[in-house]
Amino acid sequence: MIPIHNDTAAAMAAAGLVPGQSPAPLRLPQAATLFASRAARLRQLAEGHSLGDWLGFIATLSDAQQAVIQAAPSAAFPPAAQWQADLQALIGQLRSQVPEAALPTLEALALADAATLGALANRILGGTLDADDMLPAPFIMAAQQIAWTRHAASLEAASVAAPATAHSCPICGSAPVAGVIHVGTEAGGLRYLHCSLCHTAWHHVRAACIACGEGKDISYRSIDDHEDGARAEACDACHSYLKLLLAEKVPGAPNLDPIADDMASLALDILVSEENYQRIGINPFLLMGE
Ligand SMILES: [Zn+2]
Ligand SMILES: [Zn+2]
Numbered sequence: 001m002i003p004i005h006n007d008t009a010a011a012m013a014a015a016g017l018v019p020g021q022s023p024a025p026l027r028l029p030q031a032a033t034l035f036a037s038r039a040a041r042l043r044q045l046a047e048g049h050s051l052g053d054w055l056g057f058i059a060t061l062s063d064a065q066q067a068v069i070q071a072a073p074s075a076a077f078p079p080a081a082q083w084q085a086d087l088q089a090l091i092g093q094l095r096s097q098v099p100e101a102a103l104p105t106l107e108a109l110a111l112a113d114a115a116t117l118g119a120l121a122n123r124i125l126g127g128t129l130d131a132d133d134m135l136p137a138p139f140i141m142a143a144q145q146i147a148w149t150r151h152a153a154s155l156e157a158a159s160v161a162a163p164a165t166a167h168s169c170p171i172c173g174s175a176p177v178a179g180v181i182h183v184g185t186e187a188g189g190l191r192y193l194h195c196s197l198c199h200t201a202w203h204h205v206r207a208a209c210i211a212c213g214e215g216k217d218i219s220y221r222s223i224d225d226h227e228d229g230a231r232a233e234a235c236d237a238c239h240s241y242l243k244l245l246l247a248e249k250v251p252g253a254p255n256l257d258p259i260a261d262d263m264a265s266l267a268l269d270i271l272v273s274e275e276n277y278q279r280i281g282i283n284p285f286l287l288m289g290e
Helices: 006-014 034-046 052-071 079-094 100-111 114-125 137-153 258-264 266-274
Strands: 176-181 191-195 201-203 218-221 230-235 240-246
Touching (some): 100 137, 240 258, 258 266
Antiparallel strands (some): 176 191, 218 230
16 A cells, blocks of 8 residues: 555545545535635636626625635524624625625615515525515625535534435535536546535536436537536436536636636536526526526
């Protein structure tokens, strides 16, 4: 057996991996860096992109999320209650940074009572948005992400049961934003599904549709004219699809962020939705109204 250097062992342990054992079923988020890394990735992807302004706006939001979680690394309440305090802190961070057109939305959120905010969050998380919910939605989702990510990061991976065919997040119950096919010696070729809310990743067997479990009727789509490493795994048994990000092929893959890279590959979603496949899970920053 090849001896493993202490630093490598420590890095593997931090990633939830144990040398010589099968890959971790669960990868918990790194709250100290996650949102700052996303902001950097979004700015990288925004250059020359048709959605560049929106990617840049979400980068500003991500930086503010990082500032909030750093200022309050532990929570006073469970995430379902804590997010409202995180929202107010987020608004405090954002007031001086958002375009003027976004200020009335921020001020309305700052003044809203807890019941109003709770009902708004339920509509957004439940996918039953009104037209008026579209403007506050990114801020609500950003606050929810802060609270749930802080919670997930505080857990021990070994204490969470994660079956290898879980189709929703073992920690918060959300559907995945995308699957990532990893590279490297430990997790190379494995598929992890990435939670859109608490940023936990969980291992899921490949070659089986995560919506219906069938493996016979799966095919893949990509945008032909450029290689961005994004594929749609489409299932003809249940007509759903999952976005897959192939770390081997994604340009700048060490910086890959499933939410950022999913946003930047929206053209692929348009392609497969024209074939009438339904997306599994949502991107919290690309929500559609009813
Ligand atoms: Zn989750
Ligand atoms: Zn299926």
